[in-house]
């Protein structure tokens with residue numbers, strides 16, 4: 001596996017990785033009807049936009065197998081988007097690996113590359129939000145030294161509640 005910058009040519013594949021991984025991860029946490037309604041084709045414009053016109057300081061890296069160039073995972077990151085964010089904080093916005101590649105070290109490679117980029121950009125710490133009940137992701141973050149900082153929030157933007165906890169990592 002290797003890491004490379006995601007390009008606009010990856011938009012459709014990243015939309016597919018995003019939706020398929022969401023469906024596998026959040027089954028049981030969110031209504032089945034909502035999961036079934038997720039459609040990679042409808043997510044494509046979001047990815048085209050994110051890749052064509054990334055917000056200031058943000059980036060997306062792709063995880064690709066040694067053979068071939070089709071991404072099987074991605075990480076997006078940049079300055080923290082939290083209200084009243086500490087300017088020293090970078091944020092991991094999303095890290096997703098297709099379920100058939102879980103546990104093979106790809107997530108770790110993506111995270112390491114994102115944290116190096118955030119540290120190189122001058123951020124002294126990083127934060128991320130994870131669903132309270134997402135045990136696999138929480139175990140993954142904690143193995144990498146991330147710790148919950150006590151902040152929680154409820155996201156109701158999808159019409160059902162998602163409770164999230166914030167994690168923080170010192171980059172110095």
Ligand SMILES: CC(C)(COP(=O)(O)OP(=O)(O)OC[C@H]1O[C@@H](n2cnc3c(N)ncnc32)[C@H](O)[C@@H]1OP(=O)(O)O)[C@@H](O)C(=O)NCCC(=O)NCCS
Nearest residue numbers: 095096097102103104105106107108130137139140143144
């Ligand atoms: C979370 C996710 C990105 C991890 O990716 P992955 O490729 O499965 O992770 P890896 O194979 O690199 O790491 C797996 C193992 O290494 C451990 N690990 C990760 N980073 C480590 C580090 N820096 N040091 C030591 N161990 C580490 C993990 O705890 C894990 O151990 P486990 O198998 O005992 O649980 C992936 O499971 C995923 O896409 N999940 C669904 C989407 C999701 O939940 N994203 C996060 C939303 S906030």
